[in-house]
Amino acid sequence: MSASETPRPGEPSPIDAILDAKRVVVVFGTGGVGKTTVAAALAIRGAARGRRTLVCTIDPAKRLADSLGVGPLGNDEVPIPEDRLRAAGIETSAPLHATQLDTKHTFDRLIDRHAPNAEIRDRILANPFYREISGQVIGSQEFVALEKLYELHDEGRYDLVILDTPPNKHALDFLDASERMTSVLDTGILKWLLLPYFKKGSRLSVMQKGVRAAARWIGDLVGLAFLKNLSEFFQAFEGLYEGFRDRARRAGELLRERTTTSFVLVTSPAWSQRDPGRSFVEELRRAGLPLEAVVVNRVRPAFQTTADGRTIEDLLDGAPEPEAALRDADLDPRDRAVAARLVSAWRRQRELAAADRRVVDALRRLAGDETAFRCIPFFDGDVHDLEALSAVCGHLGAREAAA
Amino acid sequence: MPDLLTRRLLITTGKGGVGKTTVSAALARIAARRGLRALLVSIERHDRFGELFGVDPVGATVTELGEGIAAVNLEPDRVIEEFFDTHVGLRAVSRKILAHPVWKSFYAAAPGLRELVLLGKIFRLVDESSFWSGKPTWDVVIFDAPSTGHGAGILNVPDVSARLLVGNLRHQAEKIAALLRDRKKTALNLVTLPEEMPVAETIELHARVRDELRIPMGRLFVNAVPVEPFEPDDDDALSRLQTDDRRGLALDAALGGRGAGPLVLAAARHLRARRDLACDQADRVRAAIPLPSTSIPLVATPHFDRAALDAVADAVEAGLRAGVGARS
Structure with missing residues (x-):
């Protein structure tokens, strides 16, 4: 310790x-x-x-x-x-x-x-x-x-x-x-990419054209409406992002x-x-x-x-095996059978x-x-x-x- | 209800x-006992199939676990690559798209896209058949779904996607949703513990699956039910030993006379209290969820190995036999 x-x-x-x-x-x-x-x-x-x-x-x-x-x-x-x-x-x-x-x-x-x-x-x-x-x-x-x-x-x-x-x-x-x-909310790239896609008549650079092709491909995959939602979200979010x-x-x-x-x-x-x-x-x-x-x-x-700090090893030290001991316990047979089950349940609990x-x-x-x-x-x-x-x-x- | 194992896709879910x-593994064992080819599927970062079957973690390649059972742990990135390769046709082109910044940001932002693609892969695994015989590669695919948070998690994704998307992926989402709702092919099984929180969440989850997801349901599994350490008519004798000083002293005397008796009685009190709580919760979940249910006794073992798995499989199989035709 x-x-x-x-x-x-x-x-x-x-x-x-x-x-x-x-x-x-x-x-x-x-x-x-x-x-x-x-x-x-x-x-x-x-x-x-x-x-x-x-x-x-x-x-x-x-x-x-x-x-x-x-x-x-x-x-x-x-x-x-x-x-x-x-x-x-x-x-x-x-x-x-x-x-x-x-x-x-x-x-x-x-x-x-x-x-x-x-x-x-x-x-x-x-x-x-x-x-x-x-x-x-x-x-x-x-x-x-x-x-x-x-x-x-x-x-x-x-x-x-x-x-x-x-x-x-x-x-x-x-x-x-x-x-x-x-x-996820990083507007930079997606906003930049999606803007020209939804703004008609904007002049695109060569690079943006490549981007536009990629965006169109994604558009085919997921649909324009989805990209439009996405684009609108990112446009609105622009001022908040920082x-x-x-x-x-x-x-x-x-x-x-x-x-x-x-x-x-x-x-x-x-x-x-x-x-x-x-x-x-x-x-x-x-x-x-x-x-x-x-x-x-x-x-x-x-x-x-136990409450006074003795462990089970101390308690059972020298005592006969619990199951054997219970056979001679001063209990009627019915209680004795239950006591035996008690002891085995307790053993199982101790294993767990x-x-x-x-x-x-x-x-x-x-x-x-x-x-x-x-x-x-x-x-x-x-x-x-x-x-x-x-x-x-x-x-x-x-x-x-x-x- | 027809036998669970006549379905092609079994989903296991819960908290x-x-x-x-x-x-999931027990269901695979039962399928194998009946001569069916079963595939276990997970989508976790670390799968536990290997551990349960005593081999290494299975990873992203379909791995034979022996006895007609195989397993795979799908990785989203690999499945996405595969998806692109098939849809684009040219591998070189598909890899270019995957590496493109537009795709990368889109992939990071699109909600549920990973999950949708993973479900698409599971759909294809169910659909997969031998080129020669036309027979399905897997008689049953058992999807060990990730734990549900508050909602139904991944199972919700096809619907969300079908709402948001319109293109190719929407078509895929609709196909997956149709498989998930096919009563002949799919059954969703709920697993819970007989404890307050899992029971409350399972009841909530059941209502969501029934009302919103509308995925056909199989069974309710109540797992790790404490084993009754005493017999039903032991109650009187137990309380005699606990309350009657003379009997208590006699018990203690038989155990050495130095205080072991009270410890044994305290353990019994604890076990009975926990058992009563578990029974109340098991009753509560069974009353709230009108599905055939199976109790799986707590397997008390420090190492959950093959023997323990077989014990669970036995309990599940006994429940399946008893449950055939019990409810429609």
């Missing part, structure tokens, strides 16, 4: 140290591992440590969204009342807010902000090509999440913003989102600002059989971004340590827990000593209310990385 | 991490 893993008395635990020092915490991981739960728990912990905190969720489970009081439409930032938190055993010393990302709304607002006038704004908002890229297209949610993060950070109304991210199999899908969107690109660049820079931003990976040993988080850790490392914490969620408990343990250990070695590492057990129930989130908080803030 | 690839 490294120095960073065992704080001296009086020093904050590794996760708390991140929450105290950073202004932005990006929580990422694949789908179904509990990103939103961990993001909400981190936010609660941030508010408990006296930081004005906002958690921005993306598509939370309905019951969790209800507990946080957020809805899917309109980007409202909802305060979570102190008395509700207190009733769940959570003491906060700064306000806690939650919001849910509304992709379409955020994208439209961005157009509104950058459009030079209402006419151009409306032309863009009504363009079929824009409607597709702002809605369904893969990558727009990531782009918009980053945009929202930048806006919140820039406004400075919160000390700490915790961002949940869309489920991704690759860390870079999120990190590169603004770059990819910027290149501002849009600068903002996307600044948002990308915010992610790379080490003193401000921290990345937390959430994973689960059960998510896949082979790669729970490994590729994320490696991709972040290649991108030169610091991974400050790994949270392994839903680790199956082994039921092997041991398999999880191996995954966790491998991930921990990969993450290295510099990364805070916390495990959250698979609870008896699902985490969807503030009480359960409070239990998650407890595990996140633990001073030692017990599983 | 990320629910076991789509495992179910």
Whole structure:
């Protein structure tokens, strides 16, 4: 165990140290591992440590969204009342807010902000090509999440913003989102190319003639109407592009600002059989971004340590084999048969827990000593209310990385 | 409902991490057991077929996995090249167009173009037949679709394209959409876990497929259902052991008398609580989705290997047999 893993008395635990020092915490991981739960728990912990905190969720489970009081439409930032938190055993010393990302709304607002006038704004908002890229297209949610993060950070109304991210199999899908969107919206080449195609009577240079031939070929492939939409979109977008690109660049820079931003990976040993988080850790490392914490969620408990800290090996040391022992137990035959099944179910659980343990250990070695590492057990129930989130908080803030 | 494996194109879809690839591979195993030639198709950056069958990742070339199963992981750029080569005729010309800045920016900007071309390739794989016998090369093509985000992802693309495009590609988009809606040829299977989020999203996805995409549906697979560690009438005895001090102490005494008993009982409580939650969610998804459904028991193994895949295939096959004619 490294120095960073065992704080001296009086020093904050590794996760708390991140929450105290950073202004932005990006929580990422694949789908179904509990990103939103961990993001909400981190936010609660941030508010408990006296930081004005906002958690921005993306598509939370309905019951969790209800507990946080957020809805899917309109980007409202909802305060979570102190008395509700207190009733769940959570003491906060700064306000806690939650919001849910509304992709379409955020994208439209961005157009509104950058459009030079209402006419151009409306032309863009009504363009079929824009409607597709702002809605369904893969990558727009990531782009918009980053945009929202930048806006919140820039406004400075919160000390700490915790961002949940869309489920991704690759860390870079999120990190590169603004770059990819910027290149899609890069008006330069397409506008230049499509303009003469739709402006009758314009005089074309030799080069433009070649371009025109290519554009005509694409026109045959996809149809003129589509190119017309595209051309109109890019013409309208021309005046916005610079501002849009600068903002996307600044948002990308915010992610790379080490003193401000921290990345937390959430994973689960059960998510896949082979790669729970490994590729994320490696991709972040290649991108030169610091991974400050790994949270392994839903680790199956082994039921092997009693409340007073003795392990199962101590307990069973010298005892006869459980199955044999049960034959002589002071129980009636019916209870004895059930007890035998209990013991075998418990053994099976311990095997599953041991398999999880191996995954966790491998991930921990990969993450290295510099990364805070916390495990959250698979609870008896699902985490969807503030009480359960409070239990998650407890595990996140633990001073030692017990599983 | 006719047997799933009489269809030519089986699509497996669901939220990320629910076991789509495992179910796809199990369907391929069952097809092979019946003497059918099955082709597994994925479009991920890294396919998991190789891992499941104990070989290297298959990559962009059709690779035999043995026992009548083959697999391919389509790469958009290679498929686009192939598409251009066939449509342009002259390879030299098609490569020039592909390298042209107009095409490059268009390709970057056009929404769903990659996906459309990938679906076009899958369409051709279904259509492919032997020159000599005229028989289809693949009896069944199993498309392990990428995980759905909020919408139906790639399956939405032919419709979006048909709305936006008018040229050649629109024609292709319409052909793909027609295959996807052909009740005799295509079935879409949903995979979920018995947990709140995947169930909620699967219910949403089912409604979208039914109302908007109108792709014929096959089965609902509820994957990784916890195995019942106790027997139905164990409940009374269990609560006796958990609440009655004398019995609890007797259990602990038999296990050495130093506190192992309470741990065993805590594990039992945990397993039963998780099982009850899973059963509630499985009931919820079955009640909401009127498709024949199959439960696949959780395969508890540290390494998901061939034996584990066969266990899943057995569960899926038992479900298919029981499900024939169950619903129309």
